[in-house]
Amino acid sequence: MSFLVTLPILIPLLLGALSVALWRFRLTQRWLAVAGTGVLTVVSVWLLLEVYQHGILVVHMGDWPGPFGIVLVADLLGAIMTVLGAVSGFAVAIFSLSSLRPQLEKFGYYPLLHLLLAGCSGAFLTGDIFNLYVWVEVLLVASFALLTLGGERSQMEGAIKYVTLNMVSSVILLIAVGLTYGLFGTLNMADLADKFSQVEDTRLVTLISILFMVSFAIKSAAFPFFFWLPASYHTPQVAVSALFAGLLTKVGVYALFRMFTLMFDQDTGYTHQMLLWIAGFTMLTGVLGAAAQFEFRRILSFHIISQIGYMIMGLALYTPLAIVGGVFYIMHHIIVKANLFLVSGAVYRITGSYDLKKIGGVYRSHPWLAILFLVPALSLAGMPPLSGFFAKFIVIRAGVEIESWPIVVVALITGLLTLYSMMKIWAEAFWKKPPEPLEPVRHPGAFWVLYVPIAGMALITLCIGIFAQPIFALAMAAAEQMLDPQVYIDAVLGDRP
Amino acid sequence: MEPVLALVSGALFTAAIYLILRRSIVKLVLGLILLSNGANLLIFTVSGLTRNAPPLIPEGMLTPLGASADPLPQALILTAIVISFGVLAFAVVLIHRAYEVVGEDDLDQMKDTDR
Incomplete structure (x- = not known):
């Protein structure tokens, strides 16, 4: 079954190449994207089920054994992330059918989309830190191009900040990768975890861990490093925004979870305490930034930041329940956040603007869209019985259990302010009368197509809430694997003499 | 040799950070170029400089004689150079396009999306 591990990377890579070959056949490219991401979703779910039932799957590239070759490893965390990436890719591919500016398809939108998904799958499934760097670069280059597709002034301004900070x-x-190799002579994550656990003087390891932390904190838009995100995420096509919002920052969060459970657990009093501070400030600054905004997608962008705080909080508290909460939070967040951006795109189609002051009355004209907005919006704010309630509940419960009161208070305040922001969008965009007559955006695609991914994602959100027990069990199994690095090490290096 | 290369790498980082903090987008890209070169040099230095000992196995033997250089860091650096070359090519096109639409090479004129 181990060929399954390579498929989530190979499928989008092949589809990307095929889309380039079919450069002029844009209709084919379109349906290739929908079908391809659909297949990717099915394969990823299959991979997840396989890993859930039979344990970690490992593929040694070129059959090079142990720590020498590059390994692909699908443990539960990696498999869960791959599924989430594929699902958001699928939703965005459908949404693109009817929302993308037609001339952008000419500039290779679909090949870039596939490349981005391949990069994400690669980053989630690799077991080698240099390979992780390479996959991150693959997805970054694709994201640079997607972000600037269209070439408007705001996109250029946003892209300069995005490109600079992500390159740094x-x-x-x-x-960090180079220093790790210089000091320990290996790049394999399992081998490194093994070597780190035997090091007596942990100061150098902690130093390297901080370099990794800073790098992935920039990528996940955590507290002192998040400025590139609200400057750029509201500028591209809304389908691109949705994919970025759901997936890209979560690659950083995933890497933090991977590094700081598997490899860097020597000095948790220092590293995880620092992560806890980062988490608290990330939540607060994100949600306060959102409160000051009046542009639909900018509000949502700032909320990505505050939600990242909850996930890092789960990691930083570093109890079994907290890690479960962190994993649950990632699952809930990717679906909900991508969906909210998709709703913002549908509202833009109807009203012709993202500025909340200029729009209104969507509830009157499209009541179903309003209801479909409320599902992810209330879930984001943590209303029961939606997915966000359980996600927040588990993380905060974990904080209460180890009596880490300040972070609990911050998390609760952030939840309340999130509700405020969502109600602001509801009142301005959906409830109030539009201040001036609305001019819908003309687009050749049918409007009902937009409902398909939005309703699908809302359904997933409802299901995560209603069937919280099995999802919780899945997150718990993932957390158990993460907190026992020996399982991972044995799976990767088991056949070592 | 290591201390000298460490200093050179440090100097590259210093110059890079100075350039990145300037307001001109051209200097920004120059800074990014120096930054990735500094990183490459750092990997090269930290993995150990072995002179006069190429990692070659004499004919008829299974292992090299004595200590030899480690080829892997150079493979890493080569990969990193190629990647950063691609990304920088994109960055150069980006600043050119940004200069065309904004009409300035001053980052202070590019704050519309932050408001």
Whole structure:
């Protein structure tokens, strides 16, 4: 079954190449994207089920054994992330059918989309830190191009900040990888985890861990490093925004979870305490930034930041329940956040603007869209019985259990302010009368197509809430694997003499 | 040799950070170029400089004689150079396009999306 591990990377890579070959056949490209991401979703779910039932799957590239070759590893965390990436890719591919500016398809939108998904799957499934760097670069280059597709002034301005800060972060990651190799002579994550656990003087390991932390904190838009995100995420096509919002920052969060459970658990009093501070400030600054905004997608962008705080909080508290909460939070967040951006795109189609002051009355004209907005919006704010309630509940419960009161208070305040922001969007965009007559955006695609991914994602949100028990069990199994690095090490290096 | 290369790498980082903090987008990209070169040099230095000992196995033997250089860091650096070359090519096109639409090479004129 181990060929399954390579499929989530190979499928989008092949589809990307095929889309380039079919450069002029844009209709084919379109349906290839929908079908391809659909297949990717099915394969990823299959992979997840396989890993859930039979344990970690490992593929040694070129059959090079142990720590020498590059390994692909699908443990539960990696498999869960791959599924989430594929699902958001699928939703965005459908949404693109009827929302993308037609001339952008000419500039290779679909090949870039596939490349981005391949990069994400690669980053989630690799078991080698240099390979992780390479996959992160693959997805970054694709995201640079997607972000600037269209070439408007705001996109250029946003892209300069996005490109600069992400390049700086990549250089820091490269330095960390290089220092790790120089000191320990290996790049394999399992081998490194093994070597780190035997090091007596942990100061150098902690130093390297901080380099990794800074690099991935920039990529996940955590507290002192998040400025690139609200400057750029509201500028591209809304389908691109949705994919970025759901997936890209979560690659950083995933890497933090991977590094700081598997490899860097020597000095948790220092590293995880620092993560806890980062988490608290990330939540607060994100949600306060959102409160000051009046542009639909900018509000949502700032909320990405505050939600990242909850996930890092789960990691930083570093109890079994907290890790479960963190994993649950990632699952809930990717679906909900991508969906909210898709709703913002549908509202833009109807009203012709993202500025909340200029729009209104969507509830009157499209009541179903309003209801479909409320599902992810209330879930984001943590209303029961939606997915966000359980996600927040588990993380906060974990904080209460180890009596880490300040972070609990911050998390609760952030939840309340999130509700405020969502109600602001509801009142301005959906409830009030539009201040001036609305001019819908003309687009050849049918409007009902937009409902398909939005309703599908809302259904997933409802299901995560209603069937919270099995999802919780899945997150718990993932957390058990993460907190026992020996399982991972044995799976990867088991056949070592 | 290591201390000298460490200093050179440090100097590259210093110059890079100075350039990145300037307001001109051209200097920004120059800074990014120096930054990735500094990182490459750092990896090269930290993995150990071995002179006069190429990692070659004499004919008829299974292992090299004595200590030899480690080829892997150079493979890493080569990969990193190629990647950063691609990304920088994109960055150069980006600043050119940004200069065309904004009409300035001053980052202070590019704050519309932050408001």
